[in-house]
Amino acid sequence: xxxxxxxxxxxxxxxxxxxxxxxxxxxxxxxxxxxxxxxxxxxxxxxxxxxxxxxxxxxxxxxxxxxxxxxxxxxxxxxxxxxxxxxxxxxxxxxxxxxxxxxxxxxxxxxxxxxxxxxxxxxxxxxxxxxxxxxxxxxxxxxxxxxxxxxxxxxxxxxxxxxxxxxxxxxxxxxxxxxxxxxxxxxxxxxxxxxxxxxxxxxxxxxxxxxxxxxxxxxxxxxxxxxxxxxxxxxxxxxxxxxxxxxxxxxxxxxxxxxxxxxxxxxxx
Amino acid sequence: xxxxxxxxxxxxxxxxxxxxxxxxxxxxxxxxxxxxxxxxxxxxxxxxxxxxxxxxxxxxxxxxxxxxxxxxxxxxxxxxxxxxxxxxxxxxxxxxxxxxxxxxxxxxxxxxxxxxxxxxxxxxxxxxxxxxxxxxxxxxxxxxxxxxxxxxxxxxxxxxxxxxxxxxxxxxxxxxxxxxxxxxxxxxxxxxxxxxxxxxxxxxxxxxxxxxxxxxxxxxxxxxxxxxxxxxxxxxxxxxxxxxxxxxxxxxxxxxxxxxxxxxxxxxxxxxxxxxxxxxxxxxxxxxxxxxxxxxxxxxxxxxxxxxxxxxxxxxxx
Numbered sequence: 301x302x303x304x305x306x307x308x309x310x311x312x313x314x315x316x317x318x319x320x321x322x323x324x325x326x327x328x329x330x331x332x333x334x335x336x337x338x339x340x341x342x343x344x345x346x347x348x349x350x351x352x353x354x355x356x357x358x359x360x361x362x363x364x365x366x367x368x369x370x371x372x373x374x375x376x377x378x379x380x381x382x383x384x385x386x387x388x389x390x391x392x393x394x395x396x397x398x399x400x401x402x403x404x405x406x407x408x409x410x411x412x413x414x415x416x417x418x419x420x421x422x423x424x425x426x427x428x429x430x431x432x433x434x435x436x437x438x439x440x441x442x443x444x445x446x447x448x449x450x451x452x453x454x455x456x457x458x459x460x461x462x463x464x465x466x467x468x469x470x471x472x473x474x475x476x477x478x479x480x481x482x483x484x485x486x487x488x489x490x491x492x493x494x495x496x497x498x499x500x501x502x503x504x505x506x507x508x509x510x511x512x513x514x515x516x517x518x519x520x521x522x523x524x525x526x527x528x529x530x531x532x533x534x535x536x537x538x539x540x541x542x543x544x545x546x547x548x549x550x551x552x553x554x555x556x557x558x559x560x561x562x563x564x565x566x567x568x569x
Numbered sequence: 570x571x572x573x574x575x576x577x578x579x580x581x582x583x584x585x586x587x588x589x590x591x592x593x594x595x596x597x598x599x600x601x602x603x604x605x606x607x608x609x610x611x612x613x614x615x616x617x618x619x620x621x622x623x624x625x626x627x628x629x630x631x632x633x634x635x636x637x638x639x640x641x642x643x644x645x646x647x648x649x650x651x652x653x654x655x656x657x658x659x660x661x662x663x664x665x666x667x668x669x670x671x672x673x674x675x676x677x678x679x680x681x682x683x684x685x686x687x688x689x690x691x692x693x694x695x696x697x698x699x700x701x702x703x704x705x706x707x708x709x710x711x712x713x714x715x716x717x718x719x720x721x722x723x724x725x726x727x728x729x730x731x732x733x734x735x736x737x738x739x740x741x742x743x744x745x746x747x748x749x750x751x752x753x754x755x756x757x758x759x760x761x762x763x764x765x766x767x768x769x770x771x772x773x774x775x776x777x778x779x780x781x782x783x784x785x786x787x788x789x790x791x792x793x794x795x796x797x798x799x800x801x802x803x804x805x806x807x808x809x810x811x812x813x814x815x816x817x818x819x820x821x822x823x824x825x826x827x828x829x830x831x832x833x834x835x836x837x838x839x840x841x842x843x844x845x846x847x848x849x850x851x852x853x854x855x856x857x858x859x860x861x862x863x864x865x866x867x868x869x870x871x872x873x874x875x876x877x878x879x880x881x882x883x884x885x886x887x
Contacts, residue, residue, distance in 0.1 A: 362778065392780055393780070394780075395778060395779065395780040396780030397780075400774075402771065406771035408776075408794075409794050410793075418776075418779060418781075418789070419779040422779065422780060422785060466775070469775075470779070
């Protein structure tokens, strides 16, 4: 069941590799010195207090920050060894391989079917669309909920269903990576658990990076965790940086850094 | 009340009678104003209808389909004017919708630096503030001479097409339509821009996140989401075009002879009313009222259709 979509990047075990990445908005240094390897077919969680730049780093991986005019980086981000910000890289092609799920569910005001079919149609998918829609909805554990109402507007679903629709929409193009920016922030606890269960299934086929404010979520659902913190300079500008990055059990049970220890045990931030 | 005996803060937990009266009074006042709008509309329709009765009795529905307006023999039929109203409005829309929506797109996306974009938005709105008589004068003295050459060329090469079958003069259906298009452009552009800007940025991010280009995002997500607002703007513009009087009266030539040619002089209902009301009497007044009633009906129809169309395509915004 191979998809009819191109996958031109060379597959390596390290999906993303950043080297001395600094992220700026104009002159403002938002995040500094990010050097991190993101492994394949694992869930990597970014945690840390608000404003520490974890979402900003996430949005560099699919070049979504390019939409902000003052945004620029120095340092390098490699995607399967390929420089993601090289001048000849087309950000649109990057985003076709690296899917994203956002904090607020954002289905298009189209039918459930058309929401899923949107990405494959953009990519010129020639196969059986009905089959792909069903497979994607099953993949996002939403098929049973919506199989009789595929013509209903995606925006008419409940919040938790909308978010799973957005996940289904993202996996419909068979991306290599799925970026998730606090995907459960707007969901109730039951929907949150459903999405977390889903993450475990998805990592069989996808590499997942998830930004979360929820400590339990990071400890339950992820394999690797990066703890970000934020530091203000003398002008009051707040710059984020990675304090510690390790296997999730290390971060939560025996972190090397004191501030990590304080943050994960809830005595901080 | 015992509390009033010892009240060092001066705070009262009871509403005064005055506050209740003001609240209630305001409610009644706004209700009366709101009713007033509806009553005025009905009263106008009723009055126009009442005064049109002699003409309706004499000419019946044939009034709509016969082209003659002869005050000497007291025979009236408004086909030329009805056709003129419809064709000028239609042509104006045909020209103004693509341009207006295009302007709205340019002014809602970030193609231009804000320093250029903001004044442009303001200038488009300013276009709507130019008095209609000035559009008329501009049409006569600037646009018509400017278009004379190209229109002559069209006539000479394509006169076998009925639309171009008469020699162009400075007045006529074509020039009235073009000026109307410019007049309704700002309505379409401003309303379309508002609805495009109103689309949630989350949807734009969702589309970009799936690897859509700017144009795919615009045409497959942003415009479909904003379409009900855009259609609303177009219909408002159509209403304006059908009712526009001054500029059209100055430009259309005011001829009651029907002609399929766009270069021919023609008339519209509002131009007819503006030209003839002052000197009309008897059956002519009744016939003018009849024509006015038809215009009234046409605009009502457009608005109802607009409402239905908007409801059909309406999609919930997030």
